[in-house]
Amino acid sequence: MEGQASGTPFMVAGYLITWVVLVWYAWRLERRFLSARRVLPADAEPPAGEGTSENG
Amino acid sequence: MTTTELPRFKRGRAPLLGLVTLIILVAGAMAGLLAVPADALQGEVQRLMYVHVPAAWLAMLAFFVVFVMSVLYLIQRDPRWDLIAVSSAEIGIVFTALTLVLGSLWGKPTWGVWWTWDPRLTTTAIMLMIYVGYLVVRSFAEDPEKRARWSAIIGIVGFVDVPIVYLSVLWWRTLHQPPSSPRSMAGEFVYVLLLNVAAFTFLYAYLMVRRYRLAVAERQLEELRLSREDRGGR
Numbered sequence: 001m002e003g004q005a006s007g008t009p010f011m012v013a014g015y016l017i018t019w020v021v022l023v024w025y026a027w028r029l030e031r032r033f034l035s036a037r038r039v040l041p042a043d044a045e046p047p048a049g050e051g052t053s054e055n056g
Numbered sequence: 057m058t059t060t061e062l063p064r065f066k067r068g069r070a071p072l073l074g075l076v077t078l079i080i081l082v083a084g085a086m087a088g089l090l091a092v093p094a095d096a097l098q099g100e101v102q103r104l105m106y107v108h109v110p111a112a113w114l115a116m117l118a119f120f121v122v123f124v125m126s127v128l129y130l131i132q133r134d135p136r137w138d139l140i141a142v143s144s145a146e147i148g149i150v151f152t153a154l155t156l157v158l159g160s161l162w163g164k165p166t167w168g169v170w171w172t173w174d175p176r177l178t179t180t181a182i183m184l185m186i187y188v189g190y191l192v193v194r195s196f197a198e199d200p201e202k203r204a205r206w207s208a209i210i211g212i213v214g215f216v217d218v219p220i221v222y223l224s225v226l227w228w229r230t231l232h233q234p235p236s237s238p239r240s241m242a243g244e245f246v247y248v249l250l251l252n253v254a255a256f257t258f259l260y261a262y263l264m265v266r267r268y269r270l271a272v273a274e275r276q277l278e279e280l281r282l283s284r285e286d287r288g289g290r
Contacts, residue, residue, distance in 0.1 A: 007101025007165040014104045014161045015085065018111070018154060022081075022259070025150050029266040036273040040280070 070265045077258040084110075084255040087248045101165050106248055108158040109236060110256035111151045112180075117260060118148030119187065119218050126211030129204055138204035139275060141211055142194060143267035145187050147260060152184045167231055175224040176232035183221055186214040200278065 088106030095102035125141035128134070159177065160170045171177065190210045197203030225234050234240070236249065 007099045010161045010165050011101045011103050014107060014158050015089070017157060017161075018107045019085075021150065021154055026263065026266065029263070029270055033266070033270045033273055036270065036277055039277055040273065 070262070070269075073258070073262045073265060077255070077262045080251070080255040080258050084248070084252040087251055092244050092248050098166055101162060104158055104162045105236070105245075106252045108155060108162060109249060110252045111158060112155040113253055114256045114260050115148050115151040115155055115183070116218055116222065117257070118144045118151060119183070119215060122148065122187070122190075122211045123215035123218075126208035126215075129208045130212075133201075133204075135200065135204060135275065138208065139271040140264075140268060142191070142207065143264055143271050145190050145207075145211070147263050147267060149184065149187050149191070151256075151260075152180065152187070156180060156184065163231075172231060174231045175228040176221065176230050179217060179221040179224045183214075183217045186210070186217055190214060200275070200282075 084106065088103050092103075094100045121144040122141045125137040125144065129137035129141065156177070159180075163172070164170050190207055193210060194203050194207050197206055222235070224230065225232050241249070
């Protein structure tokens with residue numbers, strides 16, 4: 001069916017865009033956190049997401 | 057309240073959550089692409105439902121969290137609620153944009169147009185603009201308390217659009233189909249959709265952990281800068 005075949009590139013593009021955006025966003029969060037932590041002085045006790053344990 | 061009172065996550069939780077999220081996301085994508093047949097009428101493009109619907113669900117969940125955190129902030133004035141709200145707003149924006157792009161990719165082969173001023177599409181675009189505005193307003197406010205207060209008000213007022221987005225397909229005649237339900241879909245489609253909704257919900261939790269960590273670090277940096285300026289001004 002012609003209509004079905006013509007939809008395949010749109011479906012592939014949709015999945016590709018989804019994965020690229022999600023990986024890019026997760027990577028950007030990591031980069032932004034690392035650059036913020038670099039600027040924080042050592043005694044500022046950076047809030048590593050999997051970092052220190054208890055509520056301060 | 058100082059940033060040292062902000063909560064922290066135990067070591068190892070986020071990577072484990074990330075791994076579980078990745079496994080469920082891959083399983084959901086495999087199920088959506090390979091395990092279920094293509095729709096009899098729409099063909100392969102209907103598989104976009106397994107990412108478009110979860111992305112839309114996640115956007116609404118994210119903005120609901122912004123709403124709840126905004127209310128809590130105005131009641132308790134605890135900066136943690138503000139940081140959770142801004143984290144959720146940013147993630148909601150990413151998923152709203154993704155929803156619109158995926159909807160457009162689905163619309164072109166089925167409706168014949170990339171975009172139409174349909175009530176569902178229009179209210180979703182307005183929702184995106186509201187929360188982009190939320191972040192823009194934050195970037196203008198220098199004082200953390202004022203910024204948190206302003207954005208909490210936008211987070212509450214702006215949420216009015218979210219139920220309108222959901223109900224738009226019921227209130228008005230639209231090109232967009234009504235909300236999908238188990239009664240309107242074959243059973244195997246429902247299971248795969250639910251798997252992908254679960255996968256995206258895990259993804260939201262993972263991104264929230266990461267974004268909140270960043271928000272706390274940025275807040276600490278800001279407090280350092282403000283205390284230095286304060287000392288320099290004396």
